[in-house]
Each structure stands twice: as structure tokens, then as C-alpha cells.
Amino acid sequence: MPWRRRWVCPHCFRSISRAQITYVCASGADCAEDRALKSADPLSGSAVCGTCGRTTTRLCCSVCAGRLPEGYLRVPGKLVALAGPVSSGKSTYIGVLVHELLHRLGAELDAALLPCDDDTMADYHERYERHLYEGRHTVPKTAEHDAGRPLVHRLSRTRRGRFGRTRRQVLTLVFLDTAGEHFASRDRMESQLRYFAAADAVVVLVDPQDLAGAPVRGGGDAVPGRSGDVLARVLGHLGGGKVTVPVAVALTKADLLWPHLPDNSPLHRTRRPGPVFDADDRAAVHAELQALLRRWQEHQLDARLQQFCADYQLFALSTLGTAPRQDGDLGLGGVVRPHRVEDPLMWLLHRFGALDRGRR
Numbered sequence: 001m002p003w004r005r006r007w008v009c010p011h012c013f014r015s016i017s018r019a020q021i022t023y024v025c026a027s028g029a030d031c032a033e034d035r036a037l038k039s040a041d042p043l044s045g046s047a048v049c050g051t052c053g054r055t056t057t058r059l060c061c062s063v064c065a066g067r068l069p070e071g072y073l074r075v076p077g078k079l080v081a082l083a084g085p086v087s088s089g090k091s092t093y094i095g096v097l098v099h100e101l102l103h104r105l106g107a108e109l110d111a112a113l114l115p116c117d118d119d120t121m122a123d124y125h126e127r128y129e130r131h132l133y134e135g136r137h138t139v140p141k142t143a144e145h146d147a148g149r150p151l152v153h154r155l156s157r158t159r160r161g162r163f164g165r166t167r168r169q170v171l172t173l174v175f176l177d178t179a180g181e182h183f184a185s186r187d188r189m190e191s192q193l194r195y196f197a198a199a200d201a202v203v204v205l206v207d208p209q210d211l212a213g214a215p216v217r218g219g220g221d222a223v224p225g226r227s228g229d230v231l232a233r234v235l236g237h238l239g240g241g242k243v244t245v246p247v248a249v250a251l252t253k254a255d256l257l258w259p260h261l262p263d264n265s266p267l268h269r270t271r272r273p274g275p276v277f278d279a280d281d282r283a284a285v286h287a288e289l290q291a292l293l294r295r296w297q298e299h300q301l302d303a304r305l306q307q308f309c310a311d312y313q314l315f316a317l318s319t320l321g322t323a324p325r326q327d328g329d330l331g332l333g334g335v336v337r338p339h340r341v342e343d344p345l346m347w348l349l350h351r352f353g354a355l356d357r358g359r360r
Helices: 090-102 104-109 118-134 186-192 194-198 226-238 279-295 299-308 343-351
Strands: 006-008 015-017 021-023 059-061 080-083 111-115 151-160 166-175 201-206 247-251 276-278 312-316 356-358
Touching: 080 090, 080 166, 080 194, 080 226, 090 104, 090 111, 090 118, 090 151, 104 111, 111 118, 118 151, 166 343, 194 226, 201 226, 201 343, 226 299, 247 299, 247 343, 276 279, 276 343, 279 299, 279 312, 279 343, 299 312, 312 343
Parallel strands: 080 201, 201 247, 247 312, 276 356
Antiparallel strands: 006 015, 021 059, 111 151, 151 166
16 A cells, blocks of 8 residues: 555644654653654664663654554544534434443444544543443533544554455544534634544434424533534534535434334434445334424535535434433433434444445
């Protein structure tokens, strides 16, 4: 595989060249400043620290000092950007999706999820896992002034092809849990959310309580039309013409919709387990959501996607399985029971060639 001349740092989302990629000694901060490591060729695979004499394979971006995932230069992977207004459930979505990948979904796909650094591991536990799975409580709202660090994971799975050949597929999942207020204007997006420009795919979360025609009661932070406004800003931010990267638009809190849907609605059923992409099921869910948007007189949301996206799909998911209590404690006995939270990722894995196509 030919080496790239430039890469995108998954921490600062800047385009970086070979000269901006440096080795860092694993022995500590004192060795990290050693000039011998900085002058070493990052494509060589390793470097020897001139201070302590140890060999290191750790690479970092010299622009932001963020550590690059193992093997990132050979297999850069894909960057997935996440957008959504206040109350759309971005923090909960991140926490539950990563947990599913570490446990149920990871085993189902025979995939390994690896945090690229200790910060990602510690931040995930402190910000998400501790609240959702130990405290059985919702994730605290992301503060508007909290820029935060992105969670950077490498999702890797091996596909077996014809004649026994194997091919490793790698997806770099970069989740930056930004406050919903950052999507309130185009100017704020351009100044604070530059990672969208580097994204290989975008997931936009939509709170059904923001949709004026949806048969659900609006929450305290829900404002009719706001999710549609965020989608319009995201599409505008991605370019003036057709958006070429895959765009997944997911209605969160689908459990609020279930009582208002017929028993045979595709939104009730669960995805068939397995490391395959079910094209028939995906088409049925997408068509059902298009029909619901028309019924709720939210035609503009889908019309914008049709006009400005070359590749998009509609999803409906429930990250918790039921609405939390007013004090933030989880329902269902404090157990997280997600419904189809992995669907957008499964579609993206399929688009990136990491899943086989399957049918019911």
C-alpha cells in the first residue's frame, strides 16, 4: 500500500504531513523532548530514544501532541462526526454505543475496539460508564464552555473472503461530545467544530420532541424545528454542493414513538444478530421513517437530505430503552436496554466495506 503524503490527526482534526508526525518515548515526559526521536522517520516503524536507549513505536501529532493510534499511518481508517442539538442525546448515545461495542456488539461482529490512548480510556469511564452503568443515572449535560477531548477508538475486524483470503477492516471512531449550543449558528460551527471538514461520515441525532408534528410531548429543552435547523447547518457546513460523505440521520428516544405506532411497524422489531448488513430491513425502516415525516408534516427534513446528500439514511433508535425519571435515574430497574443503537454504525461499516450484505 503506498504511503500517504498527508494524514488527518484524530485529535485536532488538522491535516498533517510526515514532518509533523513524531515519535514519543514511552519512558516519560523527560524523554519525549529528545531530538533524536523528533528527527526519526515516522514511517520506519520505530525509533530509539537517545536519552534512555529504549525503542518506541509511539507516534504523536506535533501540532497538538495527541497520540496517533497504532498502525494509523498504514491504515488511517475513517473519521465519524456526530452532531445534534441540545437534548438530542449525544452524550448518552456515545456512552451506550461504545459500551455495546466493548461487549455485545463487539462479540457479535467479532471485532476489537481499542482506545488509542489512556485519556480516551479514562474519559470514557469517568464521563459515561461511571454514570450509566455504575451509578445507573443519565450522563450529565455537556457544558457549553467544555471543549473536551475526543474519544478516539480503533474498531478492527477481519473479514474472510473467497479462497480463504482474509482482509482486515479498520474504522477510527472519533467522538467529540460537544454542547448542543455549538450547533446553534453557522459561525459557531465553523469556529468550534472543524472536525466536520475532516469527517468521512456524519451522524446527526434528531430529538423527535423537536418535530412539531410528532405525537410526543416536548421536553424541557425541546424546541420545534431546532433539529431541522441543525441538520441544515451541518449540510451547509459540509459544502455548497452535494454532500458526498454518508450522512446518517437518527431519531433518538424512539421509545416515545412506540405507543403511537402500529404493531407491525418496522420500528418495533430488533435487528437480526450477526456481522452482516440486512438490506431489506434497512430499506423498510428508512421507508417507514420517510412516511412518518410526511405524516408529521416534516417533509423539509427529508427533502433537504434528498436534495443535498448523495448518500443518506434515516434511523430510529432508543439508547436507554425507556425515558429516564425526572431525577435522572434510569428506568427499567436502572438497566440500560438499547434498541437499535448500533444501526447507523452498521450502515457505515457496510458503506466502508467492512460488512457483508445479508437478507432475511
